[in-house]
Amino acid sequence: MLLLFFIQLTLVLIFLLIGWAIVKKEAYGLISSFRSRPKEEQEELIQNGYPQKTGKLLIATALILLILLPLLFTPFSYAMEVQIGVMVVLLLGGFIYLSKYEVPKKRKKSYIISTSIAVITFGVLFVVSYLGFQDAELTLKKDSFEISGVYGDDWSYEDITQIDLLDKMPEVLLRTNGYGMQSISKGYFKVKDYGNSLLFIYKGHSPYLLIQTNDATIFINSKDAEKTKDWYYQLVEQSGKAE
Structure with missing residues (x-):
């Protein structure tokens, strides 16, 4: 939690x-592509107030993010997601608004580019968030078990070496390829004492089901503790293996 706080x-x-x-020292060169523009365009942008409004947008975004920072220390599960969402909306929406202060001959193009970037960004974020927050379901088949959703796969019972039900999730050290959010961890992470592991975890919802196979270490749980326990007992019965 402290690491997230200091990063933000x-x-x-x-x-x-x-x-x-930008606002106080007139360091307009910090604005993307401003320095490469012709002198006449730079002067027109300054006259229109484009650089000053860009600086004020960054300051306003920073202050709003600062106000939202304490959310990280509350029980609210989606604090980080809200902060990222607010930042994206402010910046992308702000740059669309700033297009009205562009030089007239580039104003339409600026609107099109900034709006397109916003639409694509929101589209990608929506798809990623939707996939990331989908429940991972563990399904038992005749000869294997399957975990659904992103990063899911199918594993044979014969490959299982250990099954255990943990009251506490081991410390997650590093995300290598996955979703590492405040409320969930999904994908590949480095886990203390277990190394590279595949996680389908809702944080703060014990117990946690540990499944070790010949080539994978998997942690999975459900928000419903009884469901996680059912997965454990059914998997033990099907595979004949446990801690």
């Missing part, structure tokens, strides 16, 4: 510093 605080400070430099 650093982001806030970067936005504040860049915004302050």
Whole structure:
């Protein structure tokens, strides 16, 4: 939690510093592509107030993110997701708005580009979030078990070496390829004492089902504790293996 706090605080400070430099020190070269524009365009943009409004947008975004920072220390499960969403909406929406202060001959193009970027970004975020928050279901078949959803797969009972039900999730050290959010961990992570592992975890919802096979270490649970226990007992019965 503290790591997330310091990462987001650093982001806030970067936005504040860049915004302050643009507004107070007229460091317009910090704005993307401003320095490469013809002198006449630079002067027209300054006259339109484009650089100053860009700086104020960054400062406003930073202040709103700063206000939202304490959410990380509350029971609210989606604090990080809300902060990321607010930041994306403010920045992308802000840059669409700033297009009205572009030089007239580039204004339409600016609207099209900024709006297209916003639509694509929101589309990608929606798909990623939808897939990431889908429940992972464990299904038992005749000779194998399957975990559904993103990063899911099918594993043979013969390959299982250990099944255990854990009251506490081991410490997750590093995300290598997956969703690492405040409320869920899904994908490949480094786990203390277990190494590279495949996680389908809702944080704070014990117990956790550990399944070790010849080539994978899997942690999975459900928000419903009884469902996780049922997975454990059914898997033990089908495979004949347990801790």
